[in-house]
Structure formats: C-alpha cells, structure tokens
Amino acid sequence: MTxxxxxxxxxxxxxxxxxxxxxCFEGILRAWLKAYGYREMRTPILEHTGLFKRAIGEVTxxxxxxxxxxxxxLNGESMTLRPExxxxxxxxxxxxxxxxxxxKRLWYAGPMFRHERPQKGRYRQFHQFGIEALGYAGPDxxxxxLLMTARLWKLLGLADCIHLELNSLGGAESRARHREKLIxxxxxxxxxxxxxxxxxxxxxxxxxxxTKNPAMRxxxxxxxxxxxxxxxxxxxxFDAVKAGLEAAGIAYTINPRLVRGLDYYNYTVFEWVxxxxxxxxxxxAGGRYDGLVQQLGGKAAPACGYAMGVERLLALMVEVGxxxxxxxxxxxxxxxGEAASRFAQHAGETLRDAGFNVVLHGxxxxxxxxxxxxxxxxxxxxxxxGDDEALAGEVTIKPLRGEGEQQRVALGAAAEFLKG
RNA sequence: GUGGUGGUAGCUCAAUUGGUAGAGUCCCAGAUUGUGAUUCUGGCUGUUGUGGGUUCGAGUCCCAUCCAUCACCCCA
Numbered sequence: 001m002t003x004x005x006x007x008x009x010x011x012x013x014x015x016x017x018x019x020x021x022x023x024c025f026e027g028i029l030r031a032w033l034k035a036y037g038y039r040e041m042r043t044p045i046l047e048h049t050g051l052f053k054r055a056i057g058e059v060t061x062x063x064x065x066x067x068x069x070x071x072x073x074l075n076g077e078s079m080t081l082r083p084e085x086x087x088x089x090x091x092x093x094x095x096x097x098x099x100x101x102x103x104k105r106l107w108y109a110g111p112m113f114r115h116e117r118p119q120k121g122r123y124r125q126f127h128q129f130g131i132e133a134l135g136y137a138g139p140d141x142x143x144x145x146l147l148m149t150a151r152l153w154k155l156l157g158l159a160d161c162i163h164l165e166l167n168s169l170g171g172a173e174s175r176a177r178h179r180e181k182l183i184x185x186x187x188x189x190x191x192x193x194x195x196x197x198x199x200x201x202x203x204x205x206x207x208x209x210x211t212k213n214p215a216m217r218x219x220x221x222x223x224x225x226x227x228x229x230x231x232x233x234x235x236x237x238f239d240a241v242k243a244g245l246e247a248a249g250i251a252y253t254i255n256p257r258l259v260r261g262l263d264y265y266n267y268t269v270f271e272w273v274x275x276x277x278x279x280x281x282x283x284x285a286g287g288r289y290d291g292l293v294q295q296l297g298g299k300a301a302p303a304c305g306y307a308m309g310v311e312r313l314l315a316l317m318v319e320v321g322x323x324x325x326x327x328x329x330x331x332x333x334x335x336x337g338e339a340a341s342r343f344a345q346h347a348g349e350t351l352r353d354a355g356f357n358v359v360l361h362g363x364x365x366x367x368x369x370x371x372x373x374x375x376x377x378x379x380x381x382x383x384x385x386g387d388d389e390a391l392a393g394e395v396t397i398k399p400l401r402g403e404g405e406q407q408r409v410a411l412g413a414a415a416e417f418l419k420g
Numbered sequence: 421g422u423g424g425u426g427g428u429a430g431c432u433c434a435a436u437u438g439g440u441a442g443a444g445u446c447c448c449a450g451a452u453u454g455u456g457a458u459u460c461u462g463g464c465u466g467u468u469g470u471g472g473g474u475u476c477g478a479g480u481c482c483c484a485u486c487c488a489u490c491a492c493c494c495c496a
Binding site for chain 2: 065116312
C-alpha cells in the first residue's frame with residue numbers, strides 16, 4: 001500500500017486466485033473454435049500508428065483521444081499500442097497474402113489498449129478475443145458468426161443473460177446519403193438541438209439519434225432513417241441474416257440506432273448485450289467490413305468478424321455464479337528430515353511419471369504444519385515421508401478427502417495404490 | 421475527458437460531538453516431540469492511500485493528489 005511502485009492506472013494484474021477462471025474460459029473457447037474450423041493468428045501488440053488511423057478512421061473517438069501513441073525515440077517512428085484486433089489481423093493477412101487460395105477463418109486473442117477513464121468492465125489494458133472471416137461475401141458467414149456466438153453463451157452458462165441486437169448499416173453510398181439527409185434535417189431544426197447534438201452535428205450525426213435527452217425524443221423519432229436508404233442488395237443481405245437467425249431459433253431485436261464506433265463497418269452490425277454489468281453491457285460486438293481489406297492496400301475482399309471483451313464475459317460469469325473447477329493437486333508430499341527430503345524428490349518424479357499432479361512441500365517444518373498445508377491445498381492425498389520411509393524405500397499415503405485409512409507401501413506400488 | 425461516492429491489517433469490516441486504532445479471518449507456535457479441515461491457548465500484522473493545512477490533539481475537519489467505484493461519454 002505504501003509502496004510507490006504501482007501498476008499503471010487501468011491495467012490489472014492477473015493473480016493466481018483468478019487464473020482458473022481465465023483458464024476455464026480459454027479452454028472452452030479453444031474447443032469451441034475447433035468445432036467451427038477457425039485458426040489462430042498472433043500479431044504484435046505494437047503497430048505503426050498509421051495502420052489504426054487508416055483502418056479505424058481519423059475522426060473516431062478511439063483514434064482521436066484513446067490511443068496509446070508515442071514516438072520511438074530510437075528511430076523517430078510513431079507507434080501505437082493496438083486498441084483493437086481487426087486492423088492488425090487484416091494487415092497481416094495482406095502482408096502475407098493469406099487470401100491467395102481463398103477465404104480464411106481466423107481468430108486472435110490478447111491485450112488491447114485504450115486510454116479511457118477506468119470503470120468496471122472498462123480498463124486501459126483489456127483483453128479481447130476476436131474472429132475474422134475474410135474472403136466471404138454472402139450472409140452465410142454473418143449467420144455463422146451469430147450462431148457460433150449463441151453457442152458460446154450456452155457453453156459458458158450465460159445464454160439467459162445476454163441478448164442480441166441487430167442492425168444493417170447498408171453500403172457506403174447508403175450511409176453517405178443518409179448522413180447528408182440527417183445533417184440537413186437536424187440543421188433545419190437546429191433550434192431544437194441541445195449542446196451535445198450541436199457538437200456532433202458534423203462530427204458524428206448518427207450519435208444524435210442515440211440521445212437520452214427526452215426533449216429531443218420527438219425530433220429524433222421523426223428523423224430520416226438509415227433503413228429507408230438501404231438498396232436492394234443490402235436489404236436482401238439483411239433479410240437473409242434475419243432468416244438465418246429465425247431458422248436457428250435465435251431471438252434478436254432490431255436496433256436502428258445501433259452504430260459502430262469504428263468506421264470500417266458496413267451491412268450487418270450486431271451487439272450481444274447484458275443488463276447485468278451496468279454501463280458497460282456490451283459483451284461482444286461486430287459485423288461486416290467489406291471495404292477494409294482494400295482500404296488497407298490489399299486486393300478487395302469482403303470480410304466480417306466480431307470481438308468479445310474477455311473481462312466483461314468473466315465478470316458476467318462471476319455475476320451469474322459460474323464456478324471454474326478447483327485447481328488442486330492429486331498428491332501433497334510431506335517430508336521431514338534430510339534423507340526424507342531427498343527421497344521425496346524421487347517419489348515426486350516417480351508419481352509424475354505415472355501421470356499424477358504432485359506438490360512437494362518446500363521449506364521444512366513439522367509434520368503437523370506440513371499436514372496443514374496438505375489439507376489447505378485441497379489435495380486428495382497426503383504422501384508422508386519421514387526418514388523411516390526414506391530408509392525403507394516406502395511411503396505413507398493418507399487420504400485427505402472422504403473415507404480410507406492411511407497405508408504404508410513401497411514407492412513402486414504407490415501409483416497403483418493411488419489409482420485403485 | 422466531465423460529475424457523484426468512497427479509501428482503516430494480506431482479506432472482510434468496526435472506531436460516539438475531533439481525545440491512546442479494534443474485531444473476525446488469514447498466517448505462525450503450542451495443547452498431541454510422526455499426522456490435516458473441529459476445539460482451546462498464545463503470538464504476528466497498520467506511516468488509517470499519499471502530501472500539505474487547521475487544532476493542544478486528526479482515521480474523523482479543509483485543500484491537493486493517487487486509486488477504486490457509479491453515472492455521463494465511449495466501447496469490447
């Protein structure tokens with residue numbers, strides 16, 4: 001507490017007590033990804049600043065005020081800690097020409113960095129897990145992504161507290177047209193706008209639709225709707241996605257105000273949301289971004305994907321009482337005396353050869369104190385070795401959970417005894 | 421980045437109108453000199469987030485700062 005050396009604000013240590021939850025989550029994730037044929041990709045945490053400016057958009061909040069950008073003093077380059085994963089993923093796909101033989105299903109996971117004010121479910125270093133399917137144009141991949149996320153919520157025990165919100169942004173032309181109409185509309189009613197709305201009128205007029213100011217409700221409800229601007233292709237795509245969801249029995253709500261904070265999205269956008277985490281309730285979000293590959297210099301290729309906030313999902317698991325399996329050894333090796341200590345190392349290796357997880361007591365101490373540790377660690381068995389046993393090449397095995405008397409057996413027979 | 425609330429032992433929390441900083445838990449030792457979760461006994465633990473100020477005297481009041489938290493904002 002008095003130590004001036006503290007972790008950087010908004011950046012958290014993962015302590016051993018929390019590790020099992022993360023591992024449990026990651027284990028479920030890996031099996032689930034395999035079931036859908038997605039393959040892992042790892043990219044650097046640091047990228048040239050220009051990548052994010054081009055991918056995410058110069059006027060987004062992320063790029064304007066949340067990026068950890070600094071100059072590498074050794075060569076004068078502007079570097080940025082990645083604020084999200086898609087840009088790096090697409091960059092790597094282009095750089096290594098991964099689409100040369102067709103579409104790719106990819107996933108990544110790791111820390112992301114955004115300089116925001118920390119809050120529950122919002123940290124400056126946080127972890128995202130994400131998926132990108134590149135080179136696929138049809139709505140089939142959009143549907144696959146929605147189905148697979150729905151399956152994941154079931155696997156995590158969260159299906160009852162997350163719901164899906166869906167929208168279509170249409171193509172770039174529809175959006176540009178809508179944006180112009182929106183600005184014109186709000187300008188015509190400028191007297192009715194609050195301060196916030198005036199500020200956003202030209203920077204981000206879509207956000208005005210999201211206002212919580214009741215005085216502006218009427219104005220906003222009568223505003224031009226993006227849905228009315230969608231062309232036939234976009235509508236067909238959207239309809240197909242909705243049909244796919246209905247066929248799979250996945251409930252959703254259309255949210256016409258659902259907008260993304262990153263410029264690269266088009267067509268389908270979605271968010272999985274919970275009301276159990278307060279203000280940071282979006283647990284997974286994504287959609288289609290058909291223009292990004294070309295925008296970053298690659299050969300034009302359609303794409304869609306999504307990202308999940310790991311901390312938020314874990315918080316939700318804790319909230320609903322999902323408990324990871326306890327992380328306990330099979331055997332705790334109690335050893336008192338010099339000969340016993342040497343023999344215990346040998347006994348530990350022998351048991352590990354047989355596939356057991358063994359914790360060797362370290363640091364000496366009485367039998368009593370060592371037995372206390374054995375119990376506290378949750379091991380099923382204590383294996384007790386004194387100089388007696390060491391001399392005889394034997395071990396005393398005491399069951400710590402449930403029934404059973406302790407027994408003294410030859411070390412060679414110990415593994416057999418533990419299995420039986 | 422803006423506003424509100426809060427910070428006392430490793431953890432969970434007490435402390436009257438400003439008057440010696442406490443309990444449970446954890447940990448250690450003993451009761452049983454080779455045996456754990458119970459019980460009993462004893463022991464350890466703090467610059468009261470940090471730095472200033474007011475006061476004879478500050479955990480308590482004031483200011484600043486850091487951190488957490490809630491909301492805004494934003495997003496995963």
